[in-house]
Amino acid sequence: MSSARDRILDAYEELLALEGERYATLDAVAAKANVSKGGLLYHFPAKDELSNALCERLVALAAEDLDEMRSAAEGPARYYVRTSRYEGTALDRVLVAVSRLQQAGNPRARAAIEEASNNWLALLHAALGDLAMARAVKLIGDGLYYNALYRSVDGRPDPSAGDDELLAVIDRITGIAT
Missing domain, CATH: 1.10.10.60 (Homeodomain-like)
Structure with a gap:
């Protein structure tokens, strides 16, 4: 309980x-x-303390995801793109909630989202050795996530068709032989 x-x-x-x-x-x-x-x-x-605690939850869950991404056998780039779908996980739910706080102008929410995003990008950069390549991979994942979120909020299922093809593109971008 x-x-x-x-x-x-x-x-x-x-x-x-x-x-x-x-x-x-x-x-x-x-x-x-x-x-x-x-x-x-x-x-x-105070309501601010409630909002701050939710932002702390986002930072903690994003850090856990970063650890999983760092140790993923498939590599951070494939992990990031493969997991870039809204599936209702604890991280998904808190990210949407904190995004709503950010939309309302909450500076702590903005900082928490930026921290998570910057950390994901930094790990991709460290793994790939090229900032532009890391940004491209991150933007592909972010686009997938946005599309999945939009579809889930709209009540339509998010088909996974094309994921293998996108992962193959990530492999080409990062130079991984399949």
Whole structure:
């Protein structure tokens, strides 16, 4: 069973992702988390603290993904592109929620997203040895992710057709013989 603090963060994350920052009020978060408003305020005395905790969650989950990317047998470039689909993972959910905070002008959200993005790019650059190549791989993955996110929000499944062909392109870009 998750702690009340985790349930509150989960509820805030879900409300942000589905309804937006305007509707993620403290009352709505408390109701969704099935805690009293006093219970919410015990864990997060201000809404900014709730937002900051969600940004910290993004940074932590992105760091875990970076570790997996770094140690992936297929290499960081293939890993990045292969995993660039919205699948409703914890990282996916928090990334969408923090993006909503960023859209509302939250500077901590912007910093958290930039940190994650810069770290992914830095790892690709270190692995590939060429910043332009790393940027190209990252933009391919980001484009796939955006397309998958758009389709999932719109209620349409995201077909994986063409993934093998894209991975073959990544292999050509990075000089990996298949």
